[in-house]
Amino acid sequence: MNISNYEEAILNCRFCFMCRHLSAIGNVRFTEVDTPRVRAAMLYGLRTGTNSFDDEDFVDALYRQDLSACCVHHCVNHFDENGLALAARADVVEAGKAPEAVKALAAELAATSSWKASGKGDLAWFEDDTTASDRSAVAAAKKLFAAAKVAPKTITGGCIGKALKVLGFLPEAKAAAEKFAAFLAAEGVKTLVVSNPAAYDALTRDYADFGVKLPCKVLHISQWILQAKFTFAKKAGPVHPLADDFLRNYDGVDAPEKLLKALKAECLPFGTNDEETYNCGEGAVVLDRLHPELVEALAKYVAARADDPERDTLAVASVYVKRALAKAGLRAVTLEELAAKCL
Ligand code: SF4
Numbered sequence: 001m002n003i004s005n006y007e008e009a010i011l012n013c014r015f016c017f018m019c020r021h022l023s024a025i026g027n028v029r030f031t032e033v034d035t036p037r038v039r040a041a042m043l044y045g046l047r048t049g050t051n052s053f054d055d056e057d058f059v060d061a062l063y064r065q066d067l068s069a070c071c072v073h074h075c076v077n078h079f080d081e082n083g084l085a086l087a088a089r090a091d092v093v094e095a096g097k098a099p100e101a102v103k104a105l106a107a108e109l110a111a112t113s114s115w116k117a118s119g120k121g122d123l124a125w126f127e128d129d130t131t132a133s134d135r136s137a138v139a140a141a142k143k144l145f146a147a148a149k150v151a152p153k154t155i156t157g158g159c160i161g162k163a164l165k166v167l168g169f170l171p172e173a174k175a176a177a178e179k180f181a182a183f184l185a186a187e188g189v190k191t192l193v194v195s196n197p198a199a200y201d202a203l204t205r206d207y208a209d210f211g212v213k214l215p216c217k218v219l220h221i222s223q224w225i226l227q228a229k230f231t232f233a234k235k236a237g238p239v240h241p242l243a244d245d246f247l248r249n250y251d252g253v254d255a256p257e258k259l260l261k262a263l264k265a266e267c268l269p270f271g272t273n274d275e276e277t278y279n280c281g282e283g284a285v286v287l288d289r290l291h292p293e294l295v296e297a298l299a300k301y302v303a304a305r306a307d308d309p310e311r312d313t314l315a316v317a318s319v320y321v322k323r324a325l326a327k328a329g330l331r332a333v334t335l336e337e338l339a340a341k342c343l
Contacts, residue, residue, distance in 0.1 A: 002087035002094075003043055009084040010047075012077070013040035019071035019081075022276045025064050028297040033061050036071050036081035043088055053097035062088050063102060063290060066298070067166065067283035069249035074275050082249075082283075089168030098168065105289055106169045112158025113176040115183050119153035122190035124216075126155045131195040134319040140340035141195060141221060147343050148228040152193065155184075161210075162202035166285045174210040181207065185215040192216045193224045195336060197246035197317050198285050204251060220247065222255040222317065222335045226262065232342040236265035237313075239338070240306075243274065244317035245283040256317055256335055263342050270314065271305040278302045279316070280324035288324065299328035306330060 003010065013036045020026060026034035033039070042058055045051030053059055062085060069082040092098055098106075117124065125145065131137055145152055160180040165173035184192065192214075194200045203218045219227070241260055247253040260267055271278060280298040281287030288295045302325060306312050314332040316322050322332040333341075 002090040003046070003084060006080055006084035006087055008077075009036075009079045009081045010040050010044050012079050013037055013081045013084070014044050019075055022068075022070040022074060024066040024068055024070075024277050024281070024298055024301075025294060027276075028294065028301050034064060039065070039085060039088075040081060043084065053092050053095050056099070059092055059097055059099060062092060063099065064294065065284065066277065066281040066287060067285075068245045068277035068279060068281075069283055070245075070275060070277050073249040086166065086168070089166070090170050091168075093168035093170075101290060102167055105286060106164055106167050106172065109159040109163050109167075109286075110169070110172050110176065113160070113179055115155055115157030115180065117153045117155050117187050119151060121151065121153060122188050123150060124153040124155050124184070124187065124189045124192050126192055126194045126196075126199055128160075128194070128196045128199050129158055130198075131319050132156060134322065134334075136337055137195065137319050137322070137334045140334070140336040143340040143343065144221075144225060144228070144230075144336060147230065153187065153189070155187070155189075155192075160199060160202055161206060162198050163285045165202070165206055173206070174212065177202070177207050177210050177212045181212050181214050189216045192218050193221055194218060195221045195334070196319070197244050197251075198282070198320070200253075201246040201250050220253060220255060220317075222247075222259045223253070225336070225339050226255055226258055230339070230343065232263055232339070234342045236260065236263035236338050236342055238266040238268055239313045239315040239333075240268050240270040241265075241315040242270060242278045242321065242332075244321075245277055245279045247317055249277075249283070256315075259335055259339065260315065263339060265315070265338070271302075278305075278314075279318075279321045282318055282320050285320075288320070295324050296327065299324045299330070303328040303330055
């Protein structure tokens with residue numbers, strides 16, 4: 001089973017309650033089942049025969065997780081409870097026990113795995129579906145490219161494997177990854193800039209795990225902006241930066257912090273601590289499709305922690321987070337929007 005690769009997390013997390021306050025879903029449902037400790041205990045029970053994927057409540061709990069990776073990031077031993085949860089989903093799928101809604105969503109995502117490129121050259125920008133849904137973020141990226149006097153190819157299209165992997169459909173995720181890598185090779189892409197942190201994580205970590213070789217270097221747009229060495233005419237002003245699930249917890253990328261410094265942003269603290277996620281299930285990629293009510297609850301939880309919800313500007317790294325927070329009446333701007341305003 002895939003969970004066998006996470007023995008340390010199973011054996012240690014099942015007795016530990018240290019990171020319960022970082023369980024975003026547990027914080028809005030007030031349920032122990034939505035914490036790493038109880039999930040690990042349930043998966044331990046799976047191995048000893050006292051629990052089974054026939055239990056729909058157990059499987060539902062696995063598909064409710066926000067997958068922020070805050071717990072593993074802040075765990076003193078970095079036990080990978082997040083990887084365990086992803087492995088458990090893959091085991092659910094392999095056992096043929098995925099909920100119907102999950103299977104339907106995976107089939108829908110797999111059908112979107114095709115892409116188009118417009119423009120010329122070996123520099124490309126991936127305008128993924130989530131980013132493409134926000135005109136302002138797209139316009140900001142294009143303004144930045146124009147200011148840098150580069151005209152990257154724009155690649156549009158659907159699932160590159162990330163959401164399929166998160167849902168536990170590993171062969172389908174790998175097939176999408178192979179197809180996207182072949183597409184990039186055929187297009188002659190040497191540098192790919194991505195706005196969506198989920199896409200960045202897929203390309204830089206998942207593809208390597210799958211053994212899929214990319215023909216190009218991958219940069220998150222915050223990294224590309226820093227490399228472009230803009231001279232910003234304006235200061236970004238006061239913002240509350242929200243650390244990104246993928247960029248901070250999964251990938252250890254500090255470009256967002258460096259970019260905010262370059263923009264001379266006045267970075268203000270948000271909430272009661274800087275450890276938990278305020279990203280409304282970003283790490284779960286499609287939580288808004290599976291459980292919109294939970295994403296709404298997560299956004300309200302964030303709104304309750306804002307000093308001045310109508311005026312505070314929250315700096316985020318993804319359109320997923322911006323969109324979720326906007327539904328709770330919060331003002332969020334993406335890093336590219338903030339940078340473009342400072343030109
Ligand atoms: S990830 Fe670390 S802190 Fe969290 S339950 Fe596991 S051992 Fe405890």
